[in-house]
Amino acid sequence: MIYPVVAYGDPILRKPTRFIEKDELDLKKLSDDMFETMYSANGVGLAAPQIGLNVRIFVVDATPFSEKEEDDEDEDVDLSLADFKKTFINPEILEESGKEWAFEEGCLSIPGIRGDVYRPEKLVIRYRDTDWNEYTEEYSGMAARIIQHEYDHLLGKLFVDYLPTLKKQLIKKRLSDIMKGNVDADYRMKFPGRK
Template sequence: MIYPIVAYGDPVLKKVAQDIEKGSLDVKKISEDMFETMENAHGVGLAAPQVGLNIRLFIIDTAVFDDKEITPVRKVFVNPIIEEEWGEDWPYEEGCLSIPGVRAEVYRPANLRIRYFDTEWKEHVEEYDGMCARVIQHEYDHIEGVLFVDYLSSIKKRLLKGKLTNISKGECDASYRMKFPLKK
């Protein structure tokens, strides 16, 4: 099932997501649907709040980068916790399926260690670097109620304010189905 992507301005995107209790939800089915949704929207990652679910789950698939230097990683992260981030902060122009048409340079640490469960409820502790780390950090921010535009300077935020308001009203172009909080 392809979910509609929740647009900027929806309160679920600014909430800290809730832990998932083992057995309370079908995390396999939810993650399969999220992969289908992400692939339909041509994304590289998707967090549950972006499909209106206030739960600590996100997915990534870095194979879409089609870059031999980026290790393809396709994973589901359930109840993740970033335990440590280190290394030099590096810039990259990020975008977000919930904020179509907006991109901005964001600095993030180069490395991280994350603890999470997979869909079988097996616990993992893994380290990532480079682009994989960045995608994980971006999606992890979503379950913490943080958007990439929150990292921008106040001047850049003011410059984007009208565009962000228009997105929340549904006045934007997206090639995928979306849900807009202020659309009449």
């Protein structure tokens, strides 16, 4: 099932999520639906609040970052991202470390807006999978960044919160337009300012 993506301005995107109880949800179905929704919007990550659910789960598939464009011979390609497809249930970042580095981020809930966000290069995260197995793993580079971006959604934070004040002022009207549904997105969205 493909869910509409919740747009910027909806209160659910600012609400910290709650932990999921074992056997509370059909986690495999929810995970599959989240991947299907993410793929339909050409995303690399999707968190539950972005489909209107206040639970602690996100999915990631970084395959697009591992693929080399035919005309992009000079680009560095991270082959470790080729198999980085996971569901993170009840994740908790235990540690972040390393030098902060910038990368231009975007968000399916905020179409058409991008901005440089600085994040630590490494993290250690504990989470469960759809079979309720628990893992503690370390990630770095782009994998860590994708996790940090999606994890922020579970805390009620968005990438625009990290932007410098001037950049925030420059995008204020565009954010307001998104809230009203005055934006082009090539996937279904649910707007807080539109019935």
